[in-house]
Amino acid sequence: xxxxxxxxxxxxxxxxxxxxxxxxxxxxxxxxxxxxxxxxxxxxxxxxxxxxxxxxxxxxxxxxxxxxxxxxxxxxxxxxxxxxxxxxxxxxxxxxxxxxxxxxxxxxxxxxxxxxxxxxxxxxxxxxxxxxxxxxxxxxxxxxxxxxxxxxxxxxxxxxxxxxxxxxxxxxxxxxxxxx
Numbered sequence: 001x002x003x004x005x006x007x008x009x010x011x012x013x014x015x016x017x018x019x020x021x022x023x024x025x026x027x028x029x030x031x032x033x034x035x036x037x038x039x040x041x042x043x044x045x046x047x048x049x050x051x052x053x054x055x056x057x058x059x060x061x062x063x064x065x066x067x068x069x070x071x072x073x074x075x076x077x078x079x080x081x082x083x084x085x086x087x088x089x090x091x092x093x094x095x096x097x098x099x100x101x102x103x104x105x106x107x108x109x110x111x112x113x114x115x116x117x118x119x120x121x122x123x124x125x126x127x128x129x130x131x132x133x134x135x136x137x138x139x140x141x142x143x144x145x146x147x148x149x150x151x152x153x154x155x156x157x158x159x160x161x162x163x164x165x166x167x168x169x170x171x172x173x174x175x176x177x178x179x180x
Contacts (some may be wrong), residue, residue, distance in 0.1 A: 107123070
C-alpha cells in the first residue's frame with residue numbers, strides 16, 4: 001500500500017531515501033513532501049516488536065514513523081530492514097534541453113481555425129507539467145533550467161511567466177495553483 005501526503009513533488013523529483021537521509025526525511029515528513037510505500041502491516045508490526053519498537057493496534061503508522069525518525073540508527077534500521085520504502089525530494093534536478101523543447105512545443109501547438117485564427121491545443125498539458133515543476137520547487141528541489149536556478153515559488157513564477165507569458169491571460173487554469 002502506498003501512502004501519499006498532500007500534493008507532493010512529482011515522482012521524477014523524488015529519490016529513495018538511504019540510511020544517511022534521516023534529516024532530509026524528517027524535513028520532508030514535516031512538510032508533507034515525502035512518499036512512503038508500506039510493506040504488509042501485520043509483518044511490519046511483527047518486525048517492529050522484534051526491534052523493541054511500539055506496535056500499537058491504533059495509530060501504528062504514526063508511532064512507527066515517530067520511532068523511525070527518532071534517531072539515525074532507527075532510521076537506518078527501518079529503511080534497510082523493515083521493507084518500508086521512503087521517497088524524499090532530491091536536492092537538485094536539471095531540466096534538460098530536450099525536456100524544455102517538449103514544454104515549448106506544448107506552448108506553441110495550435111489548431112488552425114480558418115478565419116478565426118488559431119487556438120492553442122496543448123496548454124492544459126503544459127499547465128500540468130508546470131505544476132509538477134512548481135511542486136518540486138515547493139518541496140525544496142532546486143530546479144535548474146538553462147543555467148537558471150529555481151529555488152522558491154517566486155523564482156518559478158518569474159521563469160514560467162517569462163517563458164510562457166500568454167498562459168497568464170489565455171488559459172483558465174493557472175500553474176501556480178492546484179485548485180484551478
